Amino acid sequence: MASIAKDVVIRRALQEDFEAVLSIGEMYGGRDYLKALYLPFIENKDTYAVVATIQDAVVGFSMTTTFDGGLTVMSRASRVHEKFRGLGIYHMMKEELEKHTRLKSKAHNLVVNCDCGKANPEYSEDV
Numbered sequence: 001m002a003s004i005a006k007d008v009v010i011r012r013a014l015q016e017d018f019e020a021v022l023s024i025g026e027m028y029g030g031r032d033y034l035k036a037l038y039l040p041f042i043e044n045k046d047t048y049a050v051v052a053t054i055q056d057a058v059v060g061f062s063m064t065t066t067f068d069g070g071l072t073v074m075s076r077a078s079r080v081h082e083k084f085r086g087l088g089i090y091h092m093m094k095e096e097l098e099k100h101t102r103l104k105s106k107a108h109n110l111v112v113n114c115d116c117g118k119a120n121p122e123y124s125e126d127v
């Protein structure tokens with residue numbers, strides 16, 4: 001992992017982080033649902049959302065939602081500012097989400113990621 005790790009703080013996302021999280025950049029070809037759902041996600045007791053910060057500036061966001069009475073945990077809406085990609089910041093957020101999952105849910109370390117086309121080889125922008 002690049003040496004930037006020591007400057008990155010992963011903490012729980014707050015309502016007040018809304019603007020900063022949206023400022024990370026445009027995602028999913030303009031079809032980003034996070035603007036509409038950020039506050040409900042933060043208020044949802046089944047959601048655990050984190051931000052990655054560098055010198056207090058938000059550079060990353062990721063979250064999990066628990067379903068099926070705690071048996072299924074899904075991560076989604078993940079993003080890292082373009083300038084800071086490829087440095088391990090997503091991995092750091094994922095590590096925290098997995099730690100939280102192991103502590104809080106019956107799903108142990110199961111984190112199913114299904115918010116991107118990469119997860120489904122059949123996915124196409126044309127569908």
Ligand SMILES: CC(C)(COP(=O)(O)OP(=O)(O)OC[C@H]1O[C@@H](n2cnc3c(N)ncnc32)[C@H](O)[C@@H]1OP(=O)(O)O)[C@@H](O)C(=O)NCCC(=O)NCCS
Nearest residue numbers: 027078079080084085086087088089090091092115116118
């Ligand atoms: C995907 C994203 C969050 C990765 O952030 P990052 O901080 O650059 O990621 P890291 O440096 O921690 O690690 C890069 C890893 O992410 C993986 N990755 C890249 N795109 C991915 C995606 N869409 N879904 C899951 N993993 C992805 C890479 O394969 C790499 O894995 P490796 O280290 O095992 O080779 C970032 O590229 C991003 O914001 N993309 C635009 C938004 C997006 O597509 N979000 C969907 C995420 S599921």
